[in-house]
Amino acid sequence: MTDSAFAAALDLILGADPAFLGIVAVSLRVTLSAVLIAALIGLPLGTLLAMYRFPGRSVLIVAVNALMGLPPVVAGLLVYLALSRAGPLGGLGLLFTPAAMIVAQTLLVLPIVVALSRQVVEELWLEYRDHLTSLGRTGWGAVPTLLYDGRYALATALLAGFGRAMAEVGAVLIVGGNIAGHTRTMTTAIALETSRGDLALALGLGMVLLLLTLVANALAFGVARIGRQYAG
Amino acid sequence: MMRDVASILPLAADALAFDAGGGRLIDGIELRVDKGDCLALIGPNGAGKTLLLRLLHGLLPASGGRVAWANGSGAVGGRRQHAMVFQSPVMLRRSAVGNVSHALRAAGHGRAEARRRALAALERFGLAELAPRPARVLSGGERQRLAIARAAALEPELLFLDEPSSALDPGATRQVEAMLADLHGGGMTLVFATHDLGQARRLATRVGFLNRGRLVETGPAADILQSPGHDETRAFIAGDLAW
Numbered sequence: 001m002t003d004s005a006f007a008a009a010l011d012l013i014l015g016a017d018p019a020f021l022g023i024v025a026v027s028l029r030v031t032l033s034a035v036l037i038a039a040l041i042g043l044p045l046g047t048l049l050a051m052y053r054f055p056g057r058s059v060l061i062v063a064v065n066a067l068m069g070l071p072p073v074v075a076g077l078l079v080y081l082a083l084s085r086a087g088p089l090g091g092l093g094l095l096f097t098p099a100a101m102i103v104a105q106t107l108l109v110l111p112i113v114v115a116l117s118r119q120v121v122e123e124l125w126l127e128y129r130d131h132l133t134s135l136g137r138t139g140w141g142a143v144p145t146l147l148y149d150g151r152y153a154l155a156t157a158l159l160a161g162f163g164r165a166m167a168e169v170g171a172v173l174i175v176g177g178n179i180a181g182h183t184r185t186m187t188t189a190i191a192l193e194t195s196r197g198d199l200a201l202a203l204g205l206g207m208v209l210l211l212l213t214l215v216a217n218a219l220a221f222g223v224a225r226i227g228r229q230y231a232g
Numbered sequence: 233m234m235r236d237v238a239s240i241l242p243l244a245a246d247a248l249a250f251d252a253g254g255g256r257l258i259d260g261i262e263l264r265v266d267k268g269d270c271l272a273l274i275g276p277n278g279a280g281k282t283l284l285l286r287l288l289h290g291l292l293p294a295s296g297g298r299v300a301w302a303n304g305s306g307a308v309g310g311r312r313q314h315a316m317v318f319q320s321p322v323m324l325r326r327s328a329v330g331n332v333s334h335a336l337r338a339a340g341h342g343r344a345e346a347r348r349r350a351l352a353a354l355e356r357f358g359l360a361e362l363a364p365r366p367a368r369v370l371s372g373g374e375r376q377r378l379a380i381a382r383a384a385a386l387e388p389e390l391l392f393l394d395e396p397s398s399a400l401d402p403g404a405t406r407q408v409e410a411m412l413a414d415l416h417g418g419g420m421t422l423v424f425a426t427h428d429l430g431q432a433r434r435l436a437t438r439v440g441f442l443n444r445g446r447l448v449e450t451g452p453a454a455d456i457l458q459s460p461g462h463d464e465t466r467a468f469i470a471g472d473l474a475w
Contacts, residue, residue, distance in 0.1 A: 131322035133291055134315065135338040145334065149325040230325040230366045 008200030034105035046117030067111035076174030104171035109161035116157035152227025249296035272436035281425035321379030353385035373404025393424035
């Protein structure tokens with residue numbers, strides 16, 4: 001049984017089955033969009049937290065660190081409540097669309113990007129402060145140097161965010177609804193097909209998912225190694 | 233170009249003071265630095281040499297008194313007119329030449345011009361072969377020379393250096409001192425802190441003795457090092473200062 005499922009899974013992958021590829025495409029599109037948005041919001045936010053002292057900063061840092069462990073189903077529930085017909089953003093009609101899934105995954109990735117970039121930039125700023133001040137690069141003038149010199153560590157943070165969003169099932173299931181050809185991702189499809197007994201499809205998607213996770217981690221490893229060359 | 237028109241020198245510190253942690257760490261400093269000086273600030277650890285350099289360079293705000301530049305500006309920021317090399321130089325996570333061109337870019341040079349000047353600066357100080365190497369994996373002596381070349385590339389009128397060779401072996405110390413002599417010979421004004429009296433003797437035209445946050449005396453290097461006017465200076469130079 002499992003053997004034939006395994007063979008069928010390989011057929012799906014190698015045969016480039018359109019429905020199968022569609023699911024992979026939805027997953028990638030949603031997760032990459034979420035990581036991009038989280039990077040655009042999270043990198044400046046993390047930098048701000050790293051460089052400025054204000055009341056409540058410590059509380060905020062602890063809160064952001066804690067949110068890195070936000071359970072995906074809770075993130076999904078919050079976005080569901082906000083986007084449902086009776087919710088504050090219900091009028092947008094986004095529930096059960098890829099857009100809603102992107103919002104939910106952004107919520108999961110954002111704390112990772114903010115927390116890690118805060119840490120990276122703060123360490124660099126403490127080390128570089130005198131030199132950059134001497135060069136007249138203070139405040140926002142220092143940010144390009146800090147982000148550039150932290151580029152490898154920051155790329156690793158984004159890859160960690162990608163890994164988390166790609167692997168989660170709870171949030172996208174709640175706000176996406178697992179609609180075939182529309183909001184069905186690899187993780188939600190695996191959950192559904194396994195419970196329905198279509199192990200071939202589940203297994204095939206599982207292999208692709210594993211492969212993508214492997215690629216993301218290999219990239220993170222390679223990036224960190226290049227970074228160490230310059231970090232000394 | 234008539235650079236003297238807008239010269240930042242002489243630099244004058246007037247009743248300069250700095251407080252931290254409820255104590256006065258720098259007190260009543262009166263100091264003048266003229267164009268062409270090579271001034272060594274000597275004194276025991278904790279005398280306030282580093283603090284004084286940081287106050288003069290504008291990294292720290294004075295608690296009292298003032299730092300006055302001849303052209304009325306000279307503050308840190310914008311076009312660089314004075315630069316500083318720190319005791320443990322900050323090396324950016326870039327190549328050696330990238331470190332120098334970063335400083336030049338910060339001083340307002342364009343990308344291509346910054347790279348050209350950076351390579352020229354490395355060439356001038358015999359560091360050309362280090363250009364593509366990551367700066368942070370260079371040896372201590374190479375890092376220090378790179379930091380000096382990086383500051384010199386900005387062509388400041390005045391260069392501050394904090395203990396330029398305190399952590400270096402004799403060979404690297406000689407190389408650093410040769411660089412400083414070269415810069416001073418080329419017309420750059422230098423102010424450096426050192427606890428190495430031999431280094432002050434070899435490089436300085438003027439010496440200032442700092443103790444417990446006060447500038448005890450300043451004068452021509454030969455006078456201060458050979459026949460100091462104050463007991464404190466004499467004791468420090470004789471190596472038996474009690475603090």
